Structure formats: structure tokens, C-alpha cells
Amino acid sequence: MAKVAKIPIIDIAADGEEAQLQVAKELVEAAVEHGFIYIKNTGRDIHTEAVEGAFNLSKKLFNAPLEEKQACSIQKNNRGWSAMHYETLDPKNQRVGDFKEAFNFGEFKDGKPQQPIPPTIEPDLDQIRAFSDLCYDMCLKINTLLGIGLEINPPSFFTTAHLRENGASGTILRLLHYPPLTSISTAESSDVRAGAHSDYGSITMLFRLKGQAGLEILTQDNKTWAPVPVCPPGTENDPSPPILVNIGDLLSYWTNGLLRSTVHRVVFPPAGTSAIEGETGTEPRYSIAYFCHPVGTSPLTAVPSERVKAFRPKDASSSLEGNPHTERKVLTADEHLFSR
Template sequence: MAKVAKIPIIDISADSEQDQRQVAKELVEAAVEHGFIYIKNTGKDIPVEAVEAAFELSKKLFNAPLAEKQACAYQSNNRGWSAMHYETLDPKNQRVGDFKEAFNFGEFINGKAQQPIPASIAEHESQISAFRDLCYNMCLKLNTLLGIGLDVNPPDFFTQAHKTERGASGTILRLLYYPPLPQTSATAHDVRAGAHSDYGSLTLLFRLRGQAGLEIRTPDASWAPVPVSPPGTEADPAPPILVNIGDLLSYWTNGLLRSTVHRVVFPGPGGGLVDGETDTEPRYSMAFFCHPVGTTPLAVVPSERVRKFRAANEAAAAQDGERKVMTADEHLQMRLRASYKQMYSDKE
């Protein structure tokens, strides 16, 4: 068995104020040390049935006729279908684009998508909207807990920055499909999704049992697989939700919260396969990329712990005078231009 990543498993379902403070502390420590956190899916915040139904819709979407998907092709607003090899998450090290298909859903209004969607799933539009809402509310809860755990003043600082009533954001629900190695032209050196950190504040990742591929970069610069069902969760109704800190929360906290680099690979029998997982079948996952309102300035968060961390970190302190306070949208556009060079070069 491959040496797996050591990621804490946290149950955030507690209701009492005292219990929530303890959970908030655990979340922050996991975000500082690992940047990734397993959240037990008790079904309280996101019902197991909703996750299962969303995966069924994902399979239906990627099995839709090619013409349907092409009619919803990816646009510069970060919505729509991207074909195999269209996105390149690690352009410096990849010979070709990622071995995956993806479909990005932006905002819904009154259950209606504000973008074209394939006819094969059109009747399920409100279901997709409802699942997106569940993910959004989960992220608000996590942002609140992180604010409490960091003693931010006010503690709902992060949460308020993500409230949809304050304006539009880059938040995206992304469905993903990765074909197995025999169905691709990949070589032993290719990856399904290149090494990258996530662009937003928080990411919720949903995976199916038995489907291998995700790895994170460890502090010693090696790669460690991230099991879908870590030890102790095998009998849970659903695999835990994997949460990772994105670039914006790291930037907001001056690097205190870790935005960890990760990738999706073809593990192979001699590589990073975890017991009970395989890379011989198609891999499906769903990622909810949570972003603050686009006009939000990414100034250092008002937290004493963040201030002390910055003061103790000589490299960060030396850059204080050069630090550019960009907005959430400016940061997102910077990252998208690097991943979709062909699209943006065509427009310039």
C-alpha cells in the first residue's frame, strides 16, 4: 500500500457554542499544517442522497452527445464544458493539457442556470441548483468557523465577504470526468490534472469510493495519495468531503493557512494506488470552488494570530511594502489566463 497523506478528519456537526469553538480550533490547525481537511459527511449539511444524485447527473452529462457539450463550450467567464486537454493546470511541466473533461456551473437564479446547459440534463436544472446551494451554505459555515478559530475581528469577516447578496463572485460548481489510462493516449509521464493550488478561498471535493488518482505535495516535496475513504470512515454512509484551502485564504492570511499543491495522476500498479482503490475505471469527481465577492480587496485579514505570524516570518515581512492588494476577481483572472492560454491569446 502506498504511503498516504496524513490529513485530519473533523466532524463539524456540533451545535453548541463550546463545541463549535473546539471544531474551529481544529479546522484552523489542520489548515495551517496541511491545507487539506476531511469533513465527515454526516448528512446534516449535505445529505448523502444529494451527493449520490449529483454524481448520477454528472455521468449523464459526460455521456451526452458531443454536439450537446460543444454547444456549451467553455467561455472566458469560466463557465461551460472544457474538452479533453483543453485546460493545462501545470503548463511548465505538461507536454499536453489535462486528461479530463469538465463542466463549470456558475450562478443560478431562481433555480435557472445563467448559461447554456446540455439538453440531456436540462430537466434536472433545479436539482443542480439545489446541490450548488448546499455546497455554498457548507462553505459559509466553514468560513465562519475559520474566522472564529483565527480570532478574526469581526469573526464573520470571511463569511460576509462571500455573501451573494453583496455581489457576483467566481464561485463555480465543477463536474469532472477522467478516462482510465487504456482509453487515452497518455504516457507514463502524463497526468490527469497538472500540479496546482486552487484559485479561490475554499474547495469542497466529492469523490466516489474506489477511484484513485488524487495526490498532494508533502513538505518534503514528494507526492502522497489522498484516499477517498481514510481509515475509520470505510463504514460511513458516504466518503468524507475533502476540503482544501485555496490561494485566496492563504493570501488573506499572509500564508498562515496553507494552499497545498495537488494533482490527479494515473497511479499504476507500482505507483500511488491505495488499498481498495483502482485506476482501471473512469474517475468522476465534483468540486465546489468557493470565491468571495469579486470586488473584495484581499488585504491581510484583521487577526492577531495572522499579524504575529507575519511578524515572525521574515520573508513575508520583507515583502509587506511590495504586497499588492488585488481584488478576488483580479486574482481569479490572473490564474485563468495561465490555465487557458489558448483562449486568452486568441482574444489579445
């Protein structure tokens, strides 16, 4: 049986400058060592009712008539509905495309989505926008804490690059639905629901439902996959599972590889067994990901942090070409995204 991933759990509800500094340091160390972090006690920022409501809307959307979803098929701007097998995240190792469907919401403008929306969920747009806003605010908070933890002056360095008032970004709120293996006649147990990949942006926030297995991360030996519990030890009785936060490729690149962008995937759990007590793959799996990106025109200039400047990746062949610490060329956030 695979060993469960060891990911730090950080209580984000810090009051006072000293407590905030401690949280910031813990976030940075987790981002450096693991690339994944659980954050808990987020109720003042993202309350349980908001998360539950978002999952209810997700189920409502994916149960909408097929023709409604097809009319909102995903476009080049990465917004809209993607059908089963549309995406193949790990083409070198996948027999077929991912066993999932998804719906991507881009940024709202003047409270309205800038994309086609299935009629089934049109009455719920205010709720979707409100949940997206909560995620956005939390990402600003995390970016600020990372700035504090890296002793950046000013600590708002990352946060400023993400402010909506400064322009559009590639930020996406993604609803995901993964059918169980038993409901797909064409699936094999060796197939994956989402192929191995790392995320493109700065940070990702992932919301999951209790009891639904599947997520795994690639450990630092680059060979072993470790299941990621929805509720790690000590959080089983929390009102909702802790939010899983991971560093994306852009923020790893921006920090010269200091902050780790970890490869992960979603699998079909083996029938009749579970690496994590209380989690199974017998039911449909739903998750919600908030992919946070800086404003597209933001230049990824050298981070004013002595720790970032002093860091040198162990792997000299790592994909840091064009990094502001290694050559003069400075990419914008959009240029980095399009290159990926």
C-alpha cells in the same frame, strides 16, 4: 510504494458553543499545517442522497452527445464544457494537456443558470442548483468556523465577503470525468490526468467516489507526492466518503500565508498496484469540485486577527506581493483571481 497523505479528519457536526469552538480550532490548525482537511458527519448540511444524485447527473452529462457539449464550450467567464486536453495545469512538466473533461456551472440567478446548458440535463437544473446551494451553505459555515478559530472580530469577517446578496463572484461548481488509462490510446503511464496546481479561490470542497484512485498532494518537502485516500482510516463504513476541503490561493494570500494552499494533482495509478487498499484506476474517475470565491468586489483588507498579523512566512520570496499586511495596496477578490 508511496506513503499515504496524513490529513486530519474533523467531525463538523458540532452542537453548542464550546463544541463549535473546538471544531473551529481544529479546522484552523489543519489549514495551517496541511492545507487539506477531511470533514465528516455533514449529513445535516449535505446529505448522502444529494451527493449520489449529483454524481448520477455528472455521468448523465458526460454521456451526452458530443455536439451538445460542444455547443456549451467553456467561455472567458469560466463557465461551460472543456474537452480532453483543453486545460494544461502544469505546462512546464506535461507532455500534453490534462486527460480529463469538465463542465463548470456558474452561479444561478433567480433559480436559472446564466450560461448555455446541454439539453440532456435541462430537466435536472433544479437538482443541480439545489446541490450548488448546499455547497454554498457549507462554505459559509466553514468560513465562519475559520473566523472563529482565528479569533477574528467579528467571526463573520470571511463569511460576509462570500454572501451572494453582496454581488457576483467567481464561484464554480465543476463536474469532472477522467477516463482510465486503458481507454486512451494516446496516453502514457507517466502522463497526468490533472497537472500539479493549487486552487485559486478561498476554499474548495471535493467530492469523490469510493474506490477511485488518483489524487495526490505535494508534501512539505516539495518533492514527494502522497496519495490521498477517498476513505481515510475510520471512515470506510460511512454512508459516503468524507468531503475533502482545501485552502485556495486567495485565502492563503488573505491570511498572509498562514493558511496553506497545497499543490495537488491527479495521476494514472500504476497498473496492478495501489498505494491505497480498495482503490484502483481501472474504471473512469468522477469527482465534483466546488470552488468557493468571495464576491468579486470584496476588498482583501487586512484580516483582524492577531495570529494572522503576527505570522511571517518562512520563505521571504513567497508570492505575497500586494498583501495588505506588507504594503498599502489592497486587491479585490476579482483582481486577485485575474492575477492568477
